[in-house]
Amino acid sequence: MSVIQVTRSSMPHFDEYVHEIKELWDSRWLTNMGMKHNELEKQLCSYLQVPFVSLFSNGHLALEVALEALELDGEVITTPFTFASTTHAIVRRGLKPVFCDVNPIDYTIDVSLIESLITDKTSAIVPVHVYGHMCNVKEIESLAQKYNLKVIYDAAHAFGTKLNGKDVGSFGDVSMFSFHATKVFNTIEGGALTFNNELYVNLFQSFKNFGITGPEDVSYVAGNAKMNEFQAAMGLCNLRHVDEEIAKRKHVVEQYKKELSGIEGIQLSPEQEGLQSNYAYFPVMFNGYKYSRDEIIKRLAEHDIFARKYFYPLTNEFACYEGKFDLGSTPVAAYIGNRVLTLPLYADLNLEDVNRICTIIKS
Numbered sequence: 001m002s003v004i005q006v007t008r009s010s011m012p013h014f015d016e017y018v019h020e021i022k023e024l025w026d027s028r029w030l031t032n033m034g035m036k037h038n039e040l041e042k043q044l045c046s047y048l049q050v051p052f053v054s055l056f057s058n059g060h061l062a063l064e065v066a067l068e069a070l071e072l073d074g075e076v077i078t079t080p081f082t083f084a085s086t087t088h089a090i091v092r093r094g095l096k097p098v099f100c101d102v103n104p105i106d107y108t109i110d111v112s113l114i115e116s117l118i119t120d121k122t123s124a125i126v127p128v129h130v131y132g133h134m135c136n137v138k139e140i141e142s143l144a145q146k147y148n149l150k151v152i153y154d155a156a157h158a159f160g161t162k163l164n165g166k167d168v169g170s171f172g173d174v175s176m177f178s179f180h181a182t183k184v185f186n187t188i189e190g191g192a193l194t195f196n197n198e199l200y201v202n203l204f205q206s207f208k209n210f211g212i213t214g215p216e217d218v219s220y221v222a223g224n225a226k227m228n229e230f231q232a233a234m235g236l237c238n239l240r241h242v243d244e245e246i247a248k249r250k251h252v253v254e255q256y257k258k259e260l261s262g263i264e265g266i267q268l269s270p271e272q273e274g275l276q277s278n279y280a281y282f283p284v285m286f287n288g289y290k291y292s293r294d295e296i297i298k299r300l301a302e303h304d305i306f307a308r309k310y311f312y313p314l315t316n317e318f319a320c321y322e323g324k325f326d327l328g329s330t331p332v333a334a335y336i337g338n339r340v341l342t343l344p345l346y347a348d349l350n351l352e353d354v355n356r357i358c359t360i361i362k363s
């Protein structure tokens with residue numbers, strides 16, 4: 001039996017990629033908003049149904065740029081049930097993360113708790129669309145309006161998801177996507193910001209390119225976070241196949257659900273109403289099951305099957321933040337973090353392997 005990793009990167013055929021990059025040997029234009037980059041931005045606007053897309057070298061730097069360019073200060077309300085990147089970006093920008101708990105249904109920010117965390121120092125909310133579930137965007141929007149806060153979504157998990165037909169990237173002031181190799185859509189490393197405000201086009205363009213605003217003008221002290229032509233070419237190829245990849249993921253998820261639903265102590269997250277999922281991850285909660293989450297991981301690993309404790313530890317529990325945050329403030333996130341496991345999921349995972357994984361879990 002072959003090894004099954006928790007994920008496997010989607011790749012186009014070798015020949016398709018070679019064909020895509022061939023022109024670069026003529027143009028000799030390898031980065032700095034080249035033709036592949038501009039073409040990918042255009043195609044992503046159309047695919048994601050948003051007016052503006054700005055590409056980045058990775059999702060993390062895209063998020064840092066969004067926080068920086070929107071001139072946020074003081075406190076930012078966010079959740080610790082996320083990847084390191086979300087919290088690190090906030091802290092690295094000199095902002096104070098104020099951790100809000102998540103709800104136990106879809107593991108996104110608990111909107112009923114946000115208002116109690118808002119102070120006169122709060123400048124923004126940074127919610128995370130975990131696993132491709134969507135946050136309660138409507139409630140977040142009304143709070144943001146009421147208190148005049150910016151909303152920057154971490155949509156790294158949510159490429160292609162839609163709520164009642166409206167794309168995830170169209171909510172809030174800005175959404176950040178990651179196109180890392182392990183995500184549903186990848187450009188090897190890469191990321192993007194989507195937004196509706198035309199004023200951000202030049203702002204983000206400048207902030208990812210040393211603050212340069214003209215041939216002899218440098219208006220901001222900014223770094224470098226540009227996507228290069230080889231990344232963009234990978235994106236152009238992968239975008240042609242992403243719908244097919246999502247459809248295959250859906251089959252895998254349906255098989256998991258068939259095998260694992262209705263079992264005492266195994267909790268699957270319910271489908272959100274009106275949500276068209278991208279099937280990015282398959283989280284399972286072992287909550288009073290005959291084996292603990294950690295026992296399940298061990299049993300699977302004995303069969304060369306690798307699941308992931310995602311997200312554990314919570315970001316507010318990281319060693320680098322020791323003593324900085326009140327760990328008791330997010331009990332639901334802690335409860336989920338101790339019991340959740342994301343099972344292997346990728347487009348080409350075959351259904352026999354899914355059955356094998358489920359048999360090991362159930363036996």
Ligand SMILES: *Cc1c(COP(=O)(O)O)cnc(C)c1O
Binds near residue numbers: 128
């Ligand atoms: C992957 C990921 C990021 C970071 O994206 P990179 O492209 O790897 O920099 C940020 N937030 C979440 C939730 C992620 O899963």
